[in-house]
Amino acid sequence: MLKIENLNKKFKNFEIKDVSFELKKGYIMGFIGPNGSGKTTTIKLIMNLLKKDSGSIEVFGKDNIKFEREIKDRIGFVYDEGYFYEDLTIKQMKNIVAPFYTQWDEKLFKKYMKDFSLDETQKINKLSKGMKMKFALAIALSHNADLIIMDEPTSGLDPIFRREILDILYSIIQDENKSIFFSTHITTDLERIADYITFIDEGKIVFSKEKDLILESYAVVKGGNEDLTPELEKSLLGFRKTNVGFEALTDDKNMIRDLLGEDVLIEKPSLEDIMFYIARRQ
Numbered sequence: 570m571l572k573i574e575n576l577n578k579k580f581k582n583f584e585i586k587d588v589s590f591e592l593k594k595g596y597i598m599g600f601i602g603p604n605g606s607g608k609t610t611t612i613k614l615i616m617n618l619l620k621k622d623s624g625s626i627e628v629f630g631k632d633n634i635k636f637e638r639e640i641k642d643r644i645g646f647v648y649d650e651g652y653f654y655e656d657l658t659i660k661q662m663k664n665i666v667a668p669f670y671t672q673w674d675e676k677l678f679k680k681y682m683k684d685f686s687l688d689e690t691q692k693i694n695k696l697s698k699g700m701k702m703k704f705a706l707a708i709a710l711s712h713n714a715d716l717i718i719m720d721e722p723t724s725g726l727d728p729i730f731r732r733e734i735l736d737i738l739y740s741i742i743q744d745e746n747k748s749i750f751f752s753t754h755i756t757t758d759l760e761r762i763a764d765y766i767t768f769i770d771e772g773k774i775v776f777s778k779e780k781d782l783i784l785e786s787y788a789v790v791k792g793g794n795e796d797l798t799p800e801l802e803k804s805l806l807g808f809r810k811t812n813v814g815f816e817a818l819t820d821d822k823n824m825i826r827d828l829l830g831e832d833v834l835i836e837k838p839s840l841e842d843i844m845f846y847i848a849r850r851q
């Protein structure tokens with residue numbers, strides 16, 4: 570559905586460097602990374618809203634620029650900055666956008682308006698941040714898109730609605746021909762629904778792997794300060810000292826067990842733990 574190879578883009582103070590990853594049919598991929606790590610830039614490059622310096626981006630097996638129109642017809646896109654005309658009503662804006670899509674489904678759009686408690690006669694500049702996001706989602710989900718790409722779609726949404734959105738996204742990929750790619754800072758959302766996680770830091774991909782594999786391959790280690798020898802420090806993927814000892818991330822549980830036996834606690838990490846320690850180390 571999406572294949573990026575050796576993508577490069579240089580700004581004055583930042584660069585996307587040799588970014589490669591792939592998203593297959595039927596899966597949800599979460600795109601995570603600290604603030605300013607290059608998530609929005611990568612998404613803009615996929616959507617051809619920015620010009621790449623080099624590398625290739627294929628969507629549905631086709632070059633994203635040569636086949637832009639055809640590709641965008643099949644993508645549902647949600648972007649975190651407002652891209653609607655603020656002075657129009659929901660209905661007027663929808664009437665501008667809908668004709669661009671060959672498979673626009675007005676009945677489905679109306680259903681989402683109702684489910685999301687949105688009133689089509691409301692002006693866009695009178696909508697709250699969450700309501701605008703709901704409207705953007707309704708548009709993205711109402712034209713039978715095969716690939717949904719979203720930049721922080723759940724930011725600004727309350728936990729109840731966020732969970733409803735996750736349920737909708739999950740039901741969409743029950744059709745195994747569809748895929749979803751979205752960036753977020755809410756890693757618990759990904760723990761709930763993502764199949765793959767791509768982690769970007771300082772413009773470079775740290776990993777792009779199956780979520781379950783990632784969670785299995787790392788562990789959080791907790792021990793006393795006396796255990797934290799310089800040798801151990803070097804072998805850890807990042808650590809922090811606390812009042813009662815140290816907490817760290819490792820990708821080699823067995824080595825830690827062999828080294829420290831039962832003196833330390835070895836626990837399952839969350840995605841947030843992994844992101845925190847790796848980004849901090851870099």
Ligand SMILES: Nc1ncnc2c1ncn2[C@@H]1O[C@H](COP(=O)(O)OP(=O)(O)OP(=O)(O)O)[C@@H](O)[C@H]1O
Pocket residue numbers: 580581582583602603604605606607608609610611
């Ligand atoms: N048009 C531009 N010109 C110059 N620098 C840019 C431009 N767009 C983005 N940047 C820089 O690129 C870096 C990455 O920005 P980007 O918006 O891709 O990060 P992000 O991972 O989406 O961050 P966040 O999580 O905060 O949304 C930042 O340092 C930003 O200042």
